[in-house]
Amino acid sequence: MYNIGIIMGGVMPVPAxxxxxxxxxxxxxxxxxxxxxxxxxxxxxxxxxxxxxAAKKYPDVRFVWTHTNTFWNLTKHAVFLAVRELTGKTIRxxxxxxxxxxxxxxxxxxxxxxxxxxxxxxxxxxxxGYTREQLVFHAHIHFIPKEEVVKGYGHMIGVSxxxxxxxxxxxxxxxDTHVLRNAIDLDKFNKTISEEExxxxxxxxxxxxxxxxxxxxxxxxxxxxxxxxxxxxxxxNDKNVKLxxxxxxxxxxxxxxxxxxxxxxxxxxNKNRIIFTGYVDNAEVYKYASVADVQCVxxxxxxxxxxxxxxxxxxxxPLIVTKSGGVIEYVDKSIAMIIDKDxxxxxxxxxxxxxxxxxxxxxxxxxxxxxKSKNYNEAVYYKNFVxxxxxxxxxxxxxxxxKEFFT
Numbered sequence: 001m002y003n004i005g006i007i008m009g010g011v012m013p014v015p016a017x018x019x020x021x022x023x024x025x026x027x028x029x030x031x032x033x034x035x036x037x038x039x040x041x042x043x044x045x046x047x048x049x050x051x052x053x054a055a056k057k058y059p060d061v062r063f064v065w066t067h068t069n070t071f072w073n074l075t076k077h078a079v080f081l082a083v084r085e086l087t088g089k090t091i092r093x094x095x096x097x098x099x100x101x102x103x104x105x106x107x108x109x110x111x112x113x114x115x116x117x118x119x120x121x122x123x124x125x126x127x128x129g130y131t132r133e134q135l136v137f138h139a140h141i142h143f144i145p146k147e148e149v150v151k152g153y154g155h156m157i158g159v160s161x162x163x164x165x166x167x168x169x170x171x172x173x174x175x176d177t178h179v180l181r182n183a184i185d186l187d188k189f190n191k192t193i194s195e196e197e198x199x200x201x202x203x204x205x206x207x208x209x210x211x212x213x214x215x216x217x218x219x220x221x222x223x224x225x226x227x228x229x230x231x232x233x234x235x236x237n238d239k240n241v242k243l244x245x246x247x248x249x250x251x252x253x254x255x256x257x258x259x260x261x262x263x264x265x266x267x268x269x270n271k272n273r274i275i276f277t278g279y280v281d282n283a284e285v286y287k288y289a290s291v292a293d294v295q296c297v298x299x300x301x302x303x304x305x306x307x308x309x310x311x312x313x314x315x316x317x318p319l320i321v322t323k324s325g326g327v328i329e330y331v332d333k334s335i336a337m338i339i340d341k342d343x344x345x346x347x348x349x350x351x352x353x354x355x356x357x358x359x360x361x362x363x364x365x366x367x368x369x370x371x372k373s374k375n376y377n378e379a380v381y382y383k384n385f386v387x388x389x390x391x392x393x394x395x396x397x398x399x400x401x402x403k404e405f406f407t
Contacts (some may be wrong), residue, residue: 002039004389005009005110009118010068010097013051013271014043015058019282021307022117022140024382030061032382039389042110044101066100074098084226091251092122102126108379111327112136112392114157138180139163140344141304142325144170156394161307176395178388182305183381186373188283189314193290202291205275210240212356215292215317217246217285217308222259225298225322225344228275229381230266232298232348241356259398294355294362298348299324299342306330313373318365320351328374336370 006026008014015030016023026043033041040062045051047065055063067073073096080094090385093102098119105113106128114136115123127135133154137145140159145167155176158164164177193201199209207213214233226245233243267274277288289295295317297309302325309330312319319336321327328338336353339347355362373382 001035002389002393003042003109003110004039005042005044005105005113007044007101007113007115007118007123008046009116010046010066011118012046013048014045014063015054017050017054018058023186025182028185028378028381029385030055030058031057032378035060041110044104044345046097048244064101064104066097068096070158070374075339090121092119092125095119095122096098098122098126100278105130110134112389114138114377120149121146121152124148132176134397136392139167142166142302143264143304143383147172150392151174155395160329162302162326165296165320176392177384177388178391179382180384180388182307182310183376183377183378184307184310184314185235186314186377188329189286189289189311190316190370190373192288193287197287198290201287205277206243206272207242207244207291208240211292212238212241213292214243214352215246215289215295215312215321216243216298217288217295217311220245220247220260220263223299223301225300225341227259227263227266228300228344229298229348230270232268232346234266235345235349236353238353238356239273241273241352242290244288245274245276246280246285247277260367284309286315289317292317294318294320294352294375296348296352297321297324297327297343299327301325303327310373310376313369313376316366318355318362318369320348322347322357325399328397331372333363335372 012018012020012023014023014026016027030043042062042064044064047067052065076094077096080091084090092098112134113123113127116138117140118135123135132152135153136155136157137149137153138157142163150171150173157178157180158165158167159180159182161179162180168177177395178369216226216229218224230243233241267276280288295312297306297319299322305326309321309327312343319331320339321336322339322344323340324341339350339351
């Protein structure tokens, strides 16, 4: 039996009782794990009372909890910060979360250590006695590695071909790369509400029955293109085209930059066309998707992948997406209109108008999206994870044979 360790970032726990995209993905592995797959699984996670209780559902998975807020660990972390501030040296064996992981990984033998966020350099520093090939870096974002990371990790897993290619460009020495595409718990998103509930929710949101509703789900960041989407909707003469933004709009606390102030001003001047829901729990998003006609992902930067795209598929919503990083690896023209990021306001406007005028296209896209979403469920993700683990192990075995042959 192989011994596989997954090292979390030390901020939110697994199981994902506090949310978190990476934590939710790793929880899907925990849920599907079986010893019959030929390896022992250890999760290094920050302690959380509810997570410990949730972990009892998975007795075959070993959890190593780090207690980052105890007096002793806070003291060691304070020394870590003081030394770094005074000397510029980083003694990561004193760093919170990693200071508790260190003795476990040094006293035990793991065949692979897979790093999921956090301080990737810390794992290199504390993994004394491990070869480069035993360390695996899992990139969930568009990540350009420093030389130390490339030297420390022999394997890299990316959530899209785009992420893998961008990582490889920065590598001056060979690294084995693998693509492991994201997934979601489909049951949370492929639910529907009754027609009565739908009408009630639309009324609560101030929507008329003949309104054409464009949905945006995500953070209100400049790189996400929310301002451009607002401008596109407002440039459409049809006043029945409305923008529904699912997410917090707590302008009083976050509207500090010129960009944020502009978003706030446009919203306040156009409340008849733009609707902010405020914070919505992820488990409730499907209800708002049920009142929408199309969902838009107008990213202006290079997205690594984006779970929101898969969620929209599961909800059966036609998509409008920009040609952004790895997003276009998850969608195709059967479920989405794919537009250029350049001149995005005009491109978004044209795409929205086309979708509004072609209900038969939306209907086909909706059906196709439901089907395509099944490629990104938790069972598929776990199978692909297991396959990736064994590819890494096999590659390491082959390297060992070659090394032995020449020595």
